[in-house]
Each structure stands twice: as structure tokens, then as C-alpha cells.
Amino acid sequence: MSDRRCALVTGSAGGIGRAVVARLVAEGFDVVACDLRPQDGGVACDLTTREGNRAAVDAALERHGRLDAIVANAGMQHVAPVAEFPEDRWDELIALMLTSPFLLARYAWDALVQAPEGGRFLAMASAHGLVASPFKSAYVSAKHGVVGLVRTLALEGAEAGIVATAICPGFVRTPLVERQLAAQAQAHGLPEDAVLRDVILAPHAIKRLLEPEEVADLVAFLLGPTGRAFSGAPIPIDLGWTAR
Ligand SMILES: NC(=O)c1ccc[n+]([C@@H]2O[C@H](COP(=O)([O-])OP(=O)(O)OC[C@H]3O[C@@H](n4cnc5c(N)ncnc54)[C@H](O)[C@@H]3O)[C@@H](O)[C@H]2O)c1
Numbered sequence: 001m002s003d004r005r006c007a008l009v010t011g012s013a014g015g016i017g018r019a020v021v022a023r024l025v026a027e028g029f030d031v032v033a034c035d036l037r038p039q040d041g042g043v044a045c046d047l048t049t050r051e052g053n054r055a056a057v058d059a060a061l062e063r064h065g066r067l068d069a070i071v072a073n074a075g076m077q078h079v080a081p082v083a084e085f086p087e088d089r090w091d092e093l094i095a096l097m098l099t100s101p102f103l104l105a106r107y108a109w110d111a112l113v114q115a116p117e118g119g120r121f122l123a124m125a126s127a128h129g130l131v132a133s134p135f136k137s138a139y140v141s142a143k144h145g146v147v148g149l150v151r152t153l154a155l156e157g158a159e160a161g162i163v164a165t166a167i168c169p170g171f172v173r174t175p176l177v178e179r180q181l182a183a184q185a186q187a188h189g190l191p192e193d194a195v196l197r198d199v200i201l202a203p204h205a206i207k208r209l210l211e212p213e214e215v216a217d218l219v220a221f222l223l224g225p226t227g228r229a230f231s232g233a234p235i236p237i238d239l240g241w242t243a244r
Helices: 016-025 050-064 087-114 137-159 174-189 192-200 213-221 226-231
Strands: 006-010 029-035 069-072 120-124 163-169 233-235
Touching: 006 016, 006 050, 006 087, 016 029, 016 174, 016 213, 029 050, 069 087, 087 120, 087 137, 087 213, 120 137, 120 213, 137 163, 163 213, 174 192, 174 213, 213 226, 213 233
Parallel strands: 006 029, 006 069, 069 120, 120 163, 163 233
Antiparallel strands: none
């Protein structure tokens, strides 16, 4: 068994995931990175399936003999009115952003209980875990759901030393947002900088995107000693969005 803490990070090839992996490696974690399309030695797994979630947990335990922290970060977006929302996309978004965090917690629970410094579970929720926007029914529902899951894990895990927290970012400069920029520019017939200013950044009090490294910084803090005090909480990092 390695004497370093082992963290499993999902969605590791994306904007936030990549920054989290780099930051946790710098913090001295053994990191097991997993993604549908992994990079640099990451584990390939489809987290919309039970097998994919099991494989991610097994990979961490096989490689390092322990699993101390999970960062359930993989996500996707679909924008459509409820009456036109494709049912298969609803299932996929809920599977990836609500059921996967549950399965990861379920399969890793024993390992988290045994983690010498206490197991940690972080879910990358969203400001959309606290407030809604139109046309994002599956995303908003999954993110509200994962905040509820984290609260439950915090209560169930407290005696065993497990700490669970949800991170609720506003808009972050990542491929997920860049794809929305392009799609909305086309839909509104506007240049991308106008979409950024008038559509994407409309809910932010401070009119800029977050950088993935700012979110990674929060992850590192929450996995540190003081992070224990934040169990059960959804933590906004949203440039004033949910202050309204
Ligand atoms: N970017 C933002 O503005 C923002 C804001 C709030 C919350 N979030 C959340 O942060 C997390 C990361 O988002 P991001 O912006 O880095 O997105 P991203 O699109 O850059 O990365 C998401 C990653 O998830 C992976 N993924 C998708 N489906 C998968 C599957 N079935 N199995 C395994 N991996 C899969 C993708 O391959 C990708 O690498 C998501 O949960 C997202 O909802 C993002």
C-alpha cells in the first residue's frame, strides 16, 4: 500500500478535471484519473454504466492499494425546452452527474472508511445545484440531486470519519462552456463575445469566467485539514451568482 493519499478524479480529460489532477499531483496525491476519453495513463471508463464506475474504483485500489478521496467531476450539458428535451439525454445526464457519484461512493465506501486520515468525497456540482435556469432541466435536476447525495453521505459517513462536500461553481472557462458559447452564438445570431457578456455572464455579479485553476484550488483546500469542517455543505464559487 502506498503511503501517499490516493485520489480518484473523474472527467479528468476536461477543463476542470485536468486542472484538479495537476493540482492534486502537485499536492502529493497518487491520482487515478478517469474519463471516457482519458489522457496520459488515465483509466478509460464510461461512468454512465455500473461497470464503468466499478472499474474506476477497482483501478484505484489495484494501483495504489487504497482510496482516500473521490472527486466526482465528470459532467455534460444539454440545452432544450422541457417539452422537446430528448428522453435519452435526460437519462444520460442523470446517470453521469447523479447516479455515477452515488455508485462511486457505494463501491468505494469501505475504502473511504479505512482511509487513515479519513475518507473524502467531493462532488463537482454547480451553481445550478442551488438555483435553476431555463432549458437545462436535466442538468439542474442532476446537480440539485447530487447536493442532496452529498448531504446524505456527510451524515452517514460522519462517525466513520468520512467528509463529503459539494462544490458549486459558476461558469468556468472550459470546453463545456466554449461549446455553449458557439451553440448560443449560432442560435442568437450574435458574435461569441456578445453571447459571453449578455447571455453566459448575465448571472455573474463579477463579469468574468472562473478559471479551472481557481476551482482546483478549492478542491485542494477542501481535501486539506480545514476541509473537514465543510462536510455536508454545498460551497458556491460563483462570482456572486447565488448572492442574488
Ligand atoms: N464549466 C463550467 O462552467 C461548470 C460550471 C459548474 C459546474 N461544472 C461542472 O464541472 C464538471 C466538469 O466540467 P468541465 O467544464 O470541466 O467539462 P468538460 O466538458 O471540459 O469535461 C467533462 C469531462 O467529462 C468526461 N465525460 C463525459 N461523459 C463521460 C462518461 N460517460 N464517462 C466518463 N467521463 C465522461 C468528458 O470526456 C470530459 O473530459 C462537470 O460536472 C460540470 O457540470 C462546470
